[in-house]
Amino acid sequence: MSRPVPRVLTLAAIVGSLFALAAVAPAAAAPAAKIAAAAAPRAENAYLTREEAMKRSARVSNVAYTLAFELTGKETFGGTSTIAFDLKDASAPLTIDLNKGTISALTVNGKAVTPQYNNWFITVAAKDLVAGRNTVSVTYTRSHSTNGEGLHRMQDPLDGKVYTYSHFEPAAANQMFALFDQPNLKATYALTVTAPADWTVISTKRETKIDDQGATRRWTFPATKKLSSYNFSLHAGPYKVWEDNSGTYPMRLFARQSLAGQIPADVWFKYTKAGLAYFDGYFGVPYAFEKYDTILVPDFLYGAMENAGAITFAERGFVYKSAMTSGEREKLAEVILHEMAHQWFGDLVTMDWWNGLWLNESFASFMATLALGESTEFKNAWQSFYISDKQSAYVQDTGPSSHPIEVAVPSTANAFDNIDAITYSKGASTLKQLRHLLGEEAFRKGVHNYLVKYQFKNAKLDDFIGELGKAAGRDLGPWKQQWLYTEGVNTIAADFTCSGGKIASFNLRQLPAGAGKPATLREQRVQVATFAMKNGKLVLDKKVPVTYKGASTPIKALIGGACPDLVYPNYEDWGFAMVELDAASFATAGKVLGKVDDTLLRTMLWQSLWDGVRAAKYPLNDFMQTAMDNVGAEKDYTLLGEAIGRISNGAYYLKAMPAPAAYAAKTMTQLQQIAWKGIEENSGNLDFARRWFRLYQDVATDKAGLDKLASILSGETVIQGMPLNQDLRWSLITTLNRYDYPNSAALIPAELARDKSDSGQTAALRASVMRPDAAVKAEWLAKIEDVKTSTPFPRLRAAMGSMYPVEQAALAEASAEQRLAKLPAIDKAADPVFMRSYGGSMIPANCTAANVARLDKVIAQNKNLSAGIMRALKDTHEHEVRCVAIKKAMTVR
Secondary structure (H helix, E strand, O other): OOOOOOOOOOHHHHHHHHHHHHHHOOOOOOHHHHHHHHHOOOOOOOOOEHHHHHHHHHHEEEEEEEEEEEOOOOOEEEEEEEEEEEEOOOOOOEEEEOOOOEEEEEEEOOEEOOOOEOOOEEEEOHHHOOOEEEEEEEEEEEEOEOOOOEEEEEEOOOOOOEEEEEEOOOOOHHHOOOEOOOOOOOEEEEEEEEEEOOOEEEEOOOOOEEEEEOOEEEEEEOOOOOEOHHHOOEEEEOOEEEEEOOOOOOEEEEEOHHHHHHOOHHHHHHHHHHHHHHHHHHHOOOOOOOOEEEEEEOOOOOOEEOOOOEEEEEHHHHOOOOOOOHHHHHHHHHHHHHHHHHHHEOOOEEEOOHHHHHHHHHHHHHHHHHHHHHHOOOOOHHHHHHHHHHHHHHHHHOOOOOOOOOOOOOEHHHOOOOOOHHHHHHHHHHHHHHHHHHOHHHHHHHHHHHHHHHOOEEEOHHHHHHHHHHHHOOOOHHHHHHHHOOOOOOEEEEEEEEEOOEEEEEEEEEEOOOOOOOOOOOOEEEEEEEEEEEOOEEEEEEEEEEEEOOOEEEOHHHOOOEOOOEEEOOHHHOOOOEEEOOHHHHHHHHHHHHHEOOHHHHHHHHHHHHHHHHOOOOOHHHHHHHHHHHHHHOOOHHHHHHHHHHHHHHHHHHHHOOOOHHHHHHHHHHHHHHHHHHHHHOOOOHHHHHHHHHHHHHHOOOHHHHHHHHHHHHOOOOOOOOOOOHHHHHHHHHHHHHOOOOOHHHHHHHHHHHOOOHHHHHHHHHHHHOOOOHHHHHHHHHHHHOOOOOOOHHHHHHHHOOOOOOOOHHHHHHOHHHHHHHHHHHHHHOOHHHHHHHHHHOOOOOOOHHHHHHHHHHHHHOOOOOHHHHHHHHHHHHHHHHHHHHHHHOOOO
16 A cells, blocks of 8 residues: 555553544443443454454454445445355354445355344354354445445546445455455455446456346456455446556556546556566566556545555546656656555565554565666666655654554554554665665565465564575574664764874764664664765765664774765665764765765755754754755756755745744745746756746745746746646646635636536635635534534545645634644544544644644643544644744744
């Protein structure tokens, strides 16, 4: 799965989660009810605990599902789920998961049974079971989901066509059919689907038969190989299909009919074909699922999902109304490869329980970047990884929501508590440096042996680490404890002295993680490099690989070398560690930023300067000046993206503080001039022009800048090589409305009349909600806070993300107390999917000491909030503390 949002799991959070689970269960009405509850095989709520899952998997084995679905395109669907399984003993009841179904028939071992059903699971009485082979059949109807889980239904507003798709991770297959919904009860799935005659049905296997039945067709699919429930899938609708059989495995691509003209199928097939060939070779284990389908789907919760043989992608992230830039193609290729890596690591071999989810995601992120650099044109893949993935991990691992990579997951309610930058990016960085530590071939051999040994089975962390250790001939127990069970990121720094122009002593110093984090010192392999200024350029003098552990590691190989102008202790980014530049190196970095030929080093120096801003050690105004002095000369496309991103981060802080008014206005004007010059100098180069334009749009906050954006929208100003397509039109309209440009409100309905697509409707909603209009904010806040609202979740999610732009502090403050007061009740009533969006958008943030104190109070007074919302509160609090410190560190007034 690709890129969800941060979560935390500490002891307090586990306790909070257990309180939350207890709150979901109905209160006992009488002593008899208490006795019944005590005898029940599991708690009366929607979640499955790890303990319950392990008890069930100890009794149940050899599971085979025969599934039949009746799909009509209407709001409900029907199904029959027949489950055959071996049962170790019939001494106790057995539960079968089914969420919010209306059961019309239940048979157990051929006998009709009255369902004992609580809307979450069916309890099959012990007297109806036998030791040995059992068969349970459940016939039911259910409403389609509209929040992206289960079997989601969407009607295209352009042509009225209905599309459905499934999404089951972490434990939502029970929202589509009756089953044992846990990863360590792998099963086979045989499937029949009756659907409208113009629909295509897609699942793990290719169909073996399609029977025409007039207005409907009946699709038959053979039994799959053994899969965990979250890896099975079903997608159906009048999808447009593209096919490519040029590779080892047949490939298909599906999208809505109304989007067909926007899909560059050749690009999708190019990276899919390259990835399948690469992974077959690297793993030494052939792709297991025979065909490779990719389905672009609407309203998707995440970036993509690795359903075996039928991978789903979010339209909103990968469908464009113009030609893709190089950056967009790179992102597409990376996510294709990420989900593809899961076909081996996650689908073929699957975690035993949800505590192993981090390893699935980390490994897929690591392998996707490796494959991206070695099988596509994006040879700078690790540079991109450093800029985005690794920095996200550093930010989180130094903040309050840091947690160990490996954590306990007591219940499916907590499965996504820790889906974050540590799960994905720190884990991937850890695997990257482990590969350096063990050697590339030993690492690859260990992965191969693991996949061969556990294919079509479940495995645990120790199984994976054990195979790597065997391949490398070393015990990885201490490494595992240091890296996977302790939180925080260490800092490394160079301690050296010079005498007579030569290095007299040199040690690599390792510092423990920051306050509140464990004092763990870790083993890691990095490169330490020294540089000298020669003819106005920074030139590499010497680089030395070092395996360090403990507080200080001497590097004798550098002694006697020329006294450096700059030392970088993690050259070429082998390790996962914050870099603390010595004072002389930091000063050199600021002076020579644009004169460093080594692109990755230049990237890392940009980051070091920005790290200084975040730590409130390098004044933001100094950084902005250095950035403005250097960004215009940047010719590396990937690094230009980072530099512009850091400048936009700085502009965010200037809007948030607000900074001294005269300084902020002057800086925004200078940035507009630099960005527009970048656009003009890259006329006809879509890749570079788009990056410069995004900066211009971000800093065009005054009348002159907004006038320019309005003239681009009207066609008066034309940017050569950058067509005024529908995506750009909506982006401009949104910005103009954000700053209440004259007559901008009228642009929304006018544009919606020309773009009636669902993406157009969502864009119109965002533009409207983003207006600095108190009435609009109040209207949408009421809808968001109404947990019984009929407003579809995708619209609520779009509204939440648009409510409070950083510069609209007064409007945000008007409802801040109300939002915080209602937070506990909303958290208790709403589902985790809703709260993930709510926590990321609706907690007040205004860069003031008063808000820091207010959030302190809310955190202290609400100990029973869900783990996710408590984490969002702490993250927002940390953001506010940082913003206030950055403001204080500025040297302009």
